[in-house]
Structure formats: structure tokens, C-alpha cells
Amino acid sequence: MKQIPSVELIHVTKRFGDVVAVDDLSLIIQEGEFFSLLGPSGCGKSTTLRLIGGLEHPDAGDVLINGEVVNDLPPYERNCNIVFQNYALFPHLTIEDNIAFGLRLKSRRVAEPEVRKLVAEALQLVHLEGLGSRRPNQLSGGQQQRVALARALVLRPKVLLLDEPLGALDRKLRKAMQFELRRIQHEVDITFVYVTHDQEEAMSMSDRVAVMRNGNFEQLGTPQEIFQTPRTQFVADFMGASNIFTGRVIAATAEAADDAAARTIHIETETGLRVISRGGRELSSGASVSFSIRPEAIQVFPRDRDWSADNIFDGRIVEKIYLGDVTELQVALAESDPVTSRIQSRIDQKFEFKEGDRVSVGWNVEDCNVLSN
Ligand SMILES: Nc1ncnc2c1ncn2[C@@H]1O[C@H](COP(=O)(O)OP(=O)(O)OP(=O)(O)O)[C@@H](O)[C@H]1O
Ligand SMILES: [Mg+2]
Numbered sequence: 001m002k003q004i005p006s007v008e009l010i011h012v013t014k015r016f017g018d019v020v021a022v023d024d025l026s027l028i029i030q031e032g033e034f035f036s037l038l039g040p041s042g043c044g045k046s047t048t049l050r051l052i053g054g055l056e057h058p059d060a061g062d063v064l065i066n067g068e069v070v071n072d073l074p075p076y077e078r079n080c081n082i083v084f085q086n087y088a089l090f091p092h093l094t095i096e097d098n099i100a101f102g103l104r105l106k107s108r109r110v111a112e113p114e115v116r117k118l119v120a121e122a123l124q125l126v127h128l129e130g131l132g133s134r135r136p137n138q139l140s141g142g143q144q145q146r147v148a149l150a151r152a153l154v155l156r157p158k159v160l161l162l163d164e165p166l167g168a169l170d171r172k173l174r175k176a177m178q179f180e181l182r183r184i185q186h187e188v189d190i191t192f193v194y195v196t197h198d199q200e201e202a203m204s205m206s207d208r209v210a211v212m213r214n215g216n217f218e219q220l221g222t223p224q225e226i227f228q229t230p231r232t233q234f235v236a237d238f239m240g241a242s243n244i245f246t247g248r249v250i251a252a253t254a255e256a257a258d259d260a261a262a263r264t265i266h267i268e269t270e271t272g273l274r275v276i277s278r279g280g281r282e283l284s285s286g287a288s289v290s291f292s293i294r295p296e297a298i299q300v301f302p303r304d305r306d307w308s309a310d311n312i313f314d315g316r317i318v319e320k321i322y323l324g325d326v327t328e329l330q331v332a333l334a335e336s337d338p339v340t341s342r343i344q345s346r347i348d349q350k351f352e353f354k355e356g357d358r359v360s361v362g363w364n365v366e367d368c369n370v371l372s373n
Pocket of ligand 2 (some may be wrong): 045046047
């Protein structure tokens with residue numbers, strides 16, 4: 001039996017004057033999925049969410065929820081709820097009454113004893129039992145965020161839309177709430193569409209992530225795919241793989257040519273480094289190529305130390321930044337190619353790296369990620 005998607009966008013476009021906020025976007029989200037829209041400011045994340053929720057009307061294309069075209073349905077008839085960054089709680093109502101608000105609307109016809117039961121369950125779900133009689137200004141930011149979530153979940157929407165809901169919280173609370181959101185999503189089994197510009201946040205919670213750029217998807221995949229094998233320079237950059245090289249293929253192994261993952265290519269970068277990488281079949285000798293390497297994949301050792309990696313070069317530390325558990329080293333290679341390496345601070349302390357030190361720098365074949373543009 002074919003599963004009906006929870007949310008489907010078919011060639012959806014939304015313009016604001018000259019700005020194309022969402023540009024011919026197509027997307028299928030399955031029921032119960034935790035799906036994140038990730039990207040820099042202005043790339044169209046909120047507009048996409050608002051199109052699903054019915055707060056914007058598409059200029060072209062169709063929005064479907066549970067297989068039904070909802071283009072002309074108002075938000076309250078779409079079986080979706082939105083949770084915003086600013087929570088938008090009613091300050092004069094208690095927490096219980098805030099959560100009960102939607103249930104008590106006449107159109108819902110929920111009997112009062114049932115309302116109270118559902119509110120109690122919702123409070124339990126977000127771990128706020130006992131705080132129901134307070135008002136919003138008597139709660140912390142994280143607690144208010146849970147109330148906003150409970151208020152949306154108590155209506156048991158098919159789809160919950162969340163627009164940077166943790167943006168106002170400090171780092172520690174945000175981490176805790178990420179974990180909570182994931183737990184709650186598993187418990188209620190509702191489709192979550194989550195907007196964020198924070199890659200770590202998207203990685204930690206999502207089943208799939210779409211990286212957006214200029215109103216469309218640059219790459220869509222599991223967190224692991226997006227993180228480990230960004231396909232474009234934009235995604236590599238956005239995911240923090242700050243080492244990007246361009247060059248050309250100078251040799252490619254012919255054997256195992258139909259197994260792209262096992263094929264080895266030799267690249268000469270524009271700055272003259274010779275690098276061994278994995279590469280697809282299209283990368284024959286002479287082809288131009290670019291690739292990225294994550295900072296944590298680049299190892300740094302003192303020159304006199306014996307160690308091995310598929311690609312090793314001489315370098316010089318030009319900058320060192322302590323970041324807590326990791327330390328970032330900028331290492332100049334062949335005069336013009338500084339690479340960023342992130343090593344465990346324990347290792348940095350062991351070798352006592354200093355700016356100006358001559359070091360050897362290296363990474364393995366599987367850490368070279370060939371980009372498609
Ligand atoms: N109501 C509007 N009127 C005019 N332009 C708009 C409107 N809403 C959004 N835009 C424009 O559409 C583009 C996409 O905006 P959107 O709010 O979807 O971005 P975003 O990815 O959510 O960004 P942020 O991370 O800053 O929230 C931007 O260029 C924005 O200026
Ligand atoms: Mg936004």
C-alpha cells in the first residue's frame with residue numbers, strides 16, 4: 001500500500017514583489033517524520049513553513065496535507081499548528097487556560113471534563129506538572145516554550161510546524177529542549193517540520209534535513225549525509241567544512257571503475273598540492289574538481305613524529321584558537337593554502353603547539369569529499 005505523504009509541495013512558488021522567497025519548490029514529507037529546513041537568513045525557510053501552515057498563499061503550485069490540496073483552506077482547517085519563536089502565550093491566562101484555549105473554541109465542541117483531562121496529559125508530556133495555575137510571566141523561557149508546545153500538541157494536529165522555537169533560549173537550555181522535542185515527537189508520533197539556521201540543532205533532531213538557498217533546496221538528505229558528504233560548496237561551507245580546494249584530476253585508477261566509492265583519483269590543486277581522493281567515474285584525467293575536508297579530519301603532528309595518513313604535507317601554524325574541548329589550528333601549506341584543523345585540546349596540550357611551529361598536516365582518502373560543482 002502506498003503511503004500518503006503527510007506534507008507535499010508541488011512546484012510551489014511565492015513572491016513578495018520582486019523577491020522570489022520560495023522558488024519552484026517540491027517536497028514530500030512522510031507521516032511521523034522530523035523534517036528540518038536549514039539555511040541562512042532570508043533563504044525562504046519561514047515562508048515555506050507559512051505556506052504549509054496557510055499563513056501565505058502560493059503564487060504557483062500546490063500544497064497538500066495528507067493527500068489533500070489545501071491551497072484555499074484557512075490555517076485553522078488544515079490540521080496543522082505553528083509554534084513560533086516568541087511563544088505568543090496569553091499573559092493574562094494561567095498556563096492551564098493557555099493550553100486549553102484551542103480546545104475551548106466553540107467550533108471544537110470539547111466537553112469541559114475532557115478539556116481538563118487533555119490539558120493534564122499535555123502538561124505531563126512537556127514535564128510541567130504542577131505549574132498549571134501559574135501565569136506565563138512566572139515561568140522561565142524554557143518553561144514558556146514548553147507551554148507553547150503543549151498548547152499546539154493538545155489539539156493533536158497531523159503536522160506541527162516549528163519556526164526557530166528555541167531561538168530565544170541560552171545554549172544549555174536549547175540543548176536540553178532539543179532532546180525534549182525529539183522525545184516528545186517520538187511519543188506523539190506527529191509530523192514535525194522544523195525551521196532553524198543552526199546546523200547543530202538540525203543535525204541533533206531531524207530524520208531528514210533540507211539545506212535551503214534562494215528559495216529552493218540545495219541538498220536534501222539525512223543529517224549524516226549532509227554533514228559528511230555535502231554536495232556543493234555552499235552546503236560544505238554552511239556545515240562548517242571550511243577547507244575547500246579546487247584543482248584538476250591528474251590520474252585515476254582504471255580498475256574498479258564502476259565502484260565509485262572504491263575508485264582512487266590523484267588531484268593537483270590550484271596551489272600545487274598533490275592529493276589522493278576517492279572520486280566518481282566522471283572524474284577522468286584532466287577533469288576539474290573541487291573537494292572539501294572537515295576541520296576535525298585534518299590531523300596535525302610535530303614534524304619529527306612518525307605517523308601515517310594518505311595525504312601528508314609540511315605546514316606551519318599561523319594561528320591557534322582555544323575553543324574549550326577542541327583547539328583550532330590554522331596551518332599554512334605551500335605558502336598559499338591555509339587549512340583549518342580542529343584537534344582535541346588534550347592533544348594540543350600534549351604537543352604544546354605554538355604559532356610559528358613547523359608541523360606536518362594530513363588527512364585520509366575517505367575524508368576528501370568531492371563536490372559536484
Ligand atoms: N511579508 C513579506 N514581504 C516582503 N518580503 C518578504 C516577506 N516575507 C519574507 N520576505 C522576503 O522573502 C525572503 C525569504 O524570507 P523568509 O522569512 O522566508 O526567510 P528565512 O529563511 O525564514 O530567514 P530568517 O532566518 O532570517 O528568518 C527574504 O528575502 C524576505 O525579505
Ligand atoms: Mg525565518
